[in-house]
Amino acid sequence: MIGSRVMAVGDVHGEYEKLKKLMRRIKFDPAQDILIFLGDLIDRGPESLQCFDYVMHLQKQYPDSVIYLMGNHEREMLDYFDALAETKDELGVRLLNRTSEWLAYGGDKTLPQLQKLGAKALQNRLDYARSLPLFYRIGDYYFCHAGVDPDVPLEQQQEKDLIWIRDEFYHNYHGKETIVVGHTPIQNRKNLWKDVTWDMYPLIRDNRIILCDTGAYLEDGRLSCIDVITKFVWQA
């Protein structure tokens, strides 16, 4: 483990070109490094399926050194297909498509890609997405997509907090483990956090939180990877 890197990658959201560029810059070494994708590989950007498949294959190839964590977008995709399987007719499908939160928040970019897959290939992706872990823990570091309920021990965290929580966690977390998350583009906190120098790098907060989502899909956004040990950052 000496000299090895423990790296976290923020929300990719379908930005496959940035993902490939970032991977070239990282020079990931599966024999030495741990590489954690913090979830939300899909939706919003143009190439969700490519991002999903790339990380799925990498993770299957190096199961001991690559971790793909569940994000709220992966969960909502699964919820959509679960609901779709329950619909009885065309009207039901239209109603689902009009009310789906997944489609409303960027899944509309992903769905057409998935619909081009054969039934077996689609099922293969959904089964894999369903198997994604909610957190990863190593040493004093705890990785999850969104954050933790600050009033609950790490061992007892619930899925809804791990993939959805925001401000309650950012403001009230005071645990001794460092929590590494994506989920909220740091640009979206610009008006709220006056103590920050906004250089578009992952934010390292005083209360042991590292925020890695630098809004890859936004116009001024970047995809970031941080080595949580040295705090070295790579971007694309």
Ligand SMILES: [Mn+2]
């Ligand atoms: Mn998210």
